[in-house]
Amino acid sequence: MQKETLCLGLLSLGPRSGYEIKQMFEGPLSDFYSLSFGTIYPTLNNLQADKYVSCKQHSQSKKPDKKVYTITKKGMELMKDNLLSDASSYIRSGNFGDQIKSEFFLLLLFSKYLPKETMNTVLNERVLYLRQKLEQFKYDGPVPGNLDAIRNEKSVSFIRGLASALIETGLNYMEKNRGKLN
Amino acid sequence: MQKETLCLGLLSLGPRSGYEIKQMFEGPLSDFYSLSFGTIYPTLNNLQADKYVSCKQHSQSKKPDKKVYTITKKGMELMKDNLLSDASSYIRSGNFGDQIKSEFFLLLLFSKYLPKETMNTVLNERVLYLRQKLEQFKYDGPVPGNLDAIRNEKSVSFIRGLASALIETGLNYMEKNRGKLN
DNA sequence: GATTATATATATCATTCTGATATATATACG
């Protein structure tokens, strides 16, 4: 997805600074996508130059100014147009669509070159890690600051449910079939 | 995973050309990882310069020479060392580990900005696509050329089984819960 | 009360990687 469309989409949930957009990528979106500061800040500057977002500078005594961006009508239109024209190309992506770039799967692929104890530890830690992830996805309590804007989206419940189901399947499979790796 | 380790790992399954390594990424590995020609060819050249692989040039009358690379003892050692020292960092990656970069999930996130008919078509095509993927993963018949080297790995059976289970879960979830997106 | 670590906030850039393009030939298909 184009970085512009993505930033506009996140701003459609409410006005935000670049730093707060990054927080969304590190929080609720961390398992699905991410953009770096080096992408976010230039993108916001370009969007502002082209009037897709407006910017209010909140000067905070001696911290650097907090630049809060708001999506404009023109920006909403661009976002919707882009989503519509690119929708079909995203059908073949993500979870067993296009490239997943799974380092873990690659490690499994070459597991025969690792000592058995090492692979045992790795698999144990993977299981622990996935259990932890599962709890995160199932957690329904309060979230800090403006991160609840994204949590309350209907689509986010759908995605979280899907993610939980996938992790559970992965955990069950790993526990039942790990013997087959030796 | 470092591109060097990855290329060495694939060469550990047997001697191959850069083109054939690319074929592995587009075939059996396409859902887990990929490297472009722009990465593969320079990497092989560097590995050769440092004696981690050797190269035999098969001149083919008027086609460009086919450069077949073979992993050396030194290369096997580097690969194993790298795998061992990086193993723990791969535990938190892939399927709900690190970044999945799922364009499809992002599209769902912004689905409220798309017309209902469009989302309906998108979800239908996604289901068809996943069914097709599932068949691919379950297919156990013959594969062309030297691609069976990777298919016959024990770890590959494990990964394919896991992938099938995950896709099935995703399909079931989508079919049961797609109403919740409206 | 001093120090250390972490959080807020933006900006920049070298390095890395991709996706596209270039080049050249062979083969299959109708």
Next chain:
DNA sequence: CGTATATATATCAGAATGATATATATAATC
């Protein structure tokens, strides 16, 4: 006989990351 696809390597502009720089506030630790 032309057209599309496959084989095969190489290169490079453009994009994105990860790291680093800068500056301050706040919380935790000792």
